Amino acid sequence: MIEREALELDILFVGAGPASLAGAVHLKRLLRESGQDASVGILEKAVEVGAHSLSGAIVDPRALRELFLDKNDQDFPFEAEVSEEHLYYLTDNKKIPFPFIPPSMNHHGCFVASLGKLTRWLSEICENEDIDIFCGFAGTELIYDEDRVIGVRTGDRGIDKNGAQKPQFEPGADIYAKIVVLGEGTRGSLTKKLIHKHNLMDGRNPQVWALGVKELWQMPAGTVQSGYVAHSMGFPLGHDIFGGAFLYGMKNDIWNLGLVVGLDYKNPGVDSHHEFQNLKTHPWIRSKLEGGKVIAYGAKSLPEGGWYSIPKLSVNGAMLIGDSAGFLNGQRLKGIHLAMKSGMLAAETISIALSENNFTEIKLGDYEDRMKSSWIKDELLKVRNFHQGFDHGLFGGLTNAGIGLLTAGRGWGFKDRLTSEAGHLQMEKGLKKDRYKDLQFDGTYLFDKVTDIYHSATSHEEDQIPHLHVNEPDICITKCAEEYGNPCENFCPADVYEMVPDGENQRLQINFSNCVHCKTCDIMDPYQIIDWVPPEGGGGPTWINL
């Protein structure tokens, strides 16, 4: 019997992202106002808050203003108010401005921000509210009492690559809580288990995803206007792959450049990292980066399915918030304000549940009711069919989106709900993989994955079992090699998966140490045999302002 540390808290949030941080702060406040108190803790797998946070981002200040009625916009840790915005259609060498920017794609009144900075700022407020944030602790299992979630077990630390205990071995701890709130972000690993066990996606559209890949560029002094915003479509993705690029001006002359690629493309040879490098060959982008130096690289998936892909949000003893629940507005490319609001609404329900000592599914269902009468629903309903229109290509998607503006979100103007298929099922067998034959990495503006990974400041304890569980590795060398040509080598933006020669054959080598925790492999592997589980706590990227 291993002796584990056991801790009892009232409320445990998993993941120190904007949803959990806002939720925890709001909860403490509500409790104070109602004369209660409760112990609130947040588990965070990264070595510090913000290290695994990545977004564009343009933040709608709505939720922050609601959470901090006593603060002004200048008090928030934004880079700059959006001062200038552009929307372009790119060919391989031209940029064509859209004649007008539709109101929902206009970011007027919003702020360019770094999610890492925002979460660190929120975490400091948490510290002052007596909320414990446990960094370096990964939630690996839900603890149940029959069908009720009663806590979370954290991962063991100090297990070597053969599964043996090292001298500093420490078994994971069991944290018991009256309510476990999962704010793990995109494709949360505990969330995945919860959804599966309780069939929380019944009756919903399957979630569909995208992968965002970005770099930060340090430019010469005075060359970047903070608050500058540009989005583009077309090159390099073309018309058959969902997505587009973003270029945001940050403080201190930093360009924030990225590409979002829908993870429902047909060609298994698509490589989002390479697409992003291709983006930088466009003369407009290239001119923006002239004289600059890359200072950071990162990637993270996003839930794009929208309103009809949101799972049932609570079970006995547990709730889902933020990206784990799929609260993202794909059309506005914004989710941080929705994440925060969801955390705050969850806090309202939790406060009542605590006062009544009732943590059942029915009581916690109050959160879903609140959500459905909040501006989260108002906003997401209007764009509920946005992503689905792109199943018909770029122009189909734009047309659908345009009509949607006039019909409050109906699909093609008349359908309340368009269906969609999970992205990994849309990959077609046998397509050619020569999309990048002309791509040359010059090492100054265009980088290979290995070099970009260096800039992602990612590291893991080397002597541990790889945290990417491939449940049937034989498929890699046989079926997958034949049918899809091992797309893992392409869809992973971090060079984790590599088919290497093994005598006369090949074998799958997993360079898990490069993993940036984007979850793309868990999402995109056509046979769904990859299970992303958290590595030993503290491992992963150490992003600062991504």
Next chain:
Amino acid sequence: MDILVVLEDNHGSLHRMSKEAVAGAQKMGGTVTALAIGGNAEALAGELSDIDLTEVITVNHRLVSSYNADGYSEVVKQVIESESYLSIVAGHTYQTRDYMPRLSAKRGIPFIPDIISFDADGFVKQVLNAKLNAIVSTSVETFILSFQSAAFSDEDLIPGSCASRPFEVNLDASMVRSETEEPFQEDAGDVDLESAELIISIGRGIEKEENIPMVFELAEALGAEVSASRPVVDSGWIESFRQVGSSGQTVAPKLYFSLGISGAIQHVVGMKGSKNILSINKDPDAPIFEIGDYAVVGDLLEIIPKLIEALQTEKNS
């Protein structure tokens, strides 16, 4: 400026870094005197008899016949009190790091350590894990300096002649509080790459595990340690403690001889401080050539056996 160079005994002979310190001191301008402490002081002084120094002071007192921090710091203090030197210089060795701060505190004079060069603006020291250099200056007349290994070269010693002179120090047992035992060597478990002077490093270009013993042969012929880049370690062809790079060790030897290493940035950050970089790679565009002193474009599997032979011949001639 009157400079006193404090010498170090390296298992019976004068430490190379002490010679380098003398060479550096000779460049500072002013008179240079050396100080040898310990049971072997006379012999150390003798090693500098043909070097341009004012003199070599020797201190041989039973309480400092072998090194201890209390004794050595007190000895140097007494020497500089009696003869009023302005700067005290030594090689930046473990021993210097151990007792020079004691002297600094005793006399209230600053110790500027691990200098890599100096000019009219001040002394240059690496900071932030050698990512930046700093110019350090002092506002006082008397200060202590230590020079990094190979910052100066014993080849640049200005020849001349000097004699030694014994110096009487005032030490009693109460001043030396430590009980030191004889130094001893331990079985080298892990290889100490960080202090290796010569390193041969293996990359993917070695192609097969079967080719690795040949590299060890070359290493033996050169008296070098063997390290490797990450892919070689990941393939299980060599022990992980030999890994050089951002997730391995950082080295800065006199010679880094890479074989079949492409020069990915993760590897380069672990060895770019090396004084001389000699690389063999088939690919003329390999990034490692950008930071190298010598770029050999060729097939290492052909070159290594011939190189081993040639080195044997050199040894025998």
Next chain:
Amino acid sequence: MKIAVLIKQVPGSESPLPLNSTQTWVDEAQVTYTMNPPDNYALEEALLIKEKVGDGEVVLVSLGPERVKKVIREGLAKGADRGIHLEEDSQIETDPLSIARSFASVLQDENFDLILTGLQSDDTGMGQTGVLIGEFLEMTTATLVVETKILNGQIRIKRELESGWFQWVKLPLPSSISIQSGLNTPRYPSLKGIMGAKKKEIRVISASEHQSATRAQAIDQVFVPQTTKKTEVIEGNADTVVARIVEILKYDVKVL
């Protein structure tokens, strides 16, 4: 057994290092900070000694601006008993004597048996603070210690020497020791440790109470090292190449 562990907060190894406007140091606002990794080993050694001796106190002492409270709390979460924060006024202190005097002024009244430090800091890397303080407080000193054994009123330490040599030294307490990295395996903080750290005392000493007026050395400027390298390309058949390599080894690099 009263043990002080001096810890420093330094730029993290992954942090960007943009220079400040006067190029006298890095722009602290853009840097991310962490506990100086060598200090982690010193802290672990202190906790191990306290556990072995069976009683005592481990006190963390750190000099710096407000943000250093974070590393003090990290140390408290790992098991240290209390902390002392020496406030640093405006910019980073770079004069070791002045830094040591600040620490000594606070440490002297507490009569520590042991002061442990990391071997050097990852920022300025002067590597002297522990020994300077030891001299100011008339303690015995040792550096690059890879093993410690507490005896009655004494400490026996194993120092690392160059090239695989070592030496045991016995010193009377009180003693100030710098710890070589890698001698132990720093523990992870436990959940309860993290929660309990909030309640442990951190005494704050303002700059005016400990700072000295004089500085004997300063960092005037920092800059990115330029490498002006000329690469000699060697091509040809294997024999030609080998001959040139031997020449290089013999005459240029001089290792033969």
